[in-house]
Amino acid sequence: MxxxxxxxxxxxxxxxxxxxxxxxxxxxxxxxxxxxxxxxxxxxxxxxxxxxxxxxxxxxxxxxxxxxxxxxxxxxxxxxxxxxxxxxxxxxxxxxxxxxxxxxxxxxxxxxxxxxxxxxxxxxxxxxxxxxxxxxxxDNNPFKKYGPPFNKLKPIDFINILSKIKKPIKLALMDQSLIAGIGNIYAIEGLFCAKISPLRKACDITVQEYYKLYSCLKEILKESIKNRGSTISDYVDALGEYGNFQNFHKIYNKSKCPQCNNKIKKIKIEERITYYCPDCQK
CATH class of the missing domain: 3.20.190.10 (MutM-like, N-terminal)
Structure with a gap:
């Protein structure tokens, strides 16, 4: 998607x-x-x-x-x-x-x-x-049911939005009413980069960890845009071409962790496939 x-x-x-x-x-x-x-x-x-x-x-x-x-x-x-x-x-x-x-x-x-x-x-x-x-x-504002887009947020805004949420951080990141734009792939990649388990509650994550997560997401999204996005199944750009960033995914749809070489765990969180490394992500 x-x-x-x-x-x-x-x-x-x-x-x-x-x-x-x-x-x-x-x-x-x-x-x-x-x-x-x-x-x-x-x-x-x-x-x-x-x-x-x-x-x-x-x-x-x-x-x-x-x-x-x-x-x-x-x-x-x-x-x-x-x-x-x-x-x-x-x-x-x-x-x-x-x-x-x-x-x-x-x-x-x-x-x-x-x-x-x-x-x-x-x-x-x-x-x-x-x-x-x-x-x-x-409508003078057709996006009022959505949260602010991630690319418009400063780190402190990002922290203020998520730090009060009691559901798992991965679900909080994907909740478009909180923050618009982050879906399954980039939530998985961002949490791996920040070494945060997708199962942890958003309200339990420290300020320092949130700064790291914000930085990771910002860099990952920037690099994905440079590569015209990720094609996992059907996505093409406006010229009918596949994206290229799927070739740079660290953990999404992978079997071994690129950092510790241990097996990546594949689970479902509210019916969404999630990949994470239990050894690297705490």
Missing amino acids: PEFPEATTIAYQLKQYLNIPNNNNSSITLKKINIYKESIIKNIGLIDEIINRDLQEVSNYGKIIYFKFKDDYWILFHLALTGALLIKELIDLNKINYFEKYKIIEFVFNEIRDGNNLKDKIILFTAKRLFEKVIFIK
Whole structure:
């Protein structure tokens, strides 16, 4: 499931491609939407209100990628297990033919530069498993049910949020209502780096350990973004390419600890697979 690095990678590629102008003679507007499967599209009645509005921002909030339009209209993308947001014209024909078997919705943008109409730009959203969501919404803050994104937190904020939580630290890290963006893979990798057992209660972790965990997560997420995220099963970026950071995982889906060479333990914490080294992580 895409987490902060994967969502950041895709959002950056889309932003570069759509290239939102910053002068009055240029704009990029949502010209048309083609719907192929309605089942995972929410608030479909807002589509007519969003059509022909200027696109103002493309980014991500934690794991969620979004298009923000004029007058507080948004389109939110939850990629879940198999979702992909693709720049159609930049992807190899064979790959596009494959992805189009799973197409859900297509966005056609009209670009005007200095008064001149340019070629339409098409973004395709696909999903195999249909656990994904595309949400149309009008709201001045569509992320209010989520905690602040990890990349906006200072260490002291990180500590203040987690240190009062009584559930296991791994579950606390993954709780999007506390902190947005960290999922299973990066919680596992961050806790291993910080030498903290995923089973310990968040409220029992020391301040020094929290500083170490914050530093580990920050570095791991930064390196993952440099490598366009981790592809474990279906994740691809906006160009249809796999991420590369899975080749640098220390403990996720591994059998032996890279530090002590002892066997890594694989358990479930509330139905989520967890890897950790009982000898190195206390």
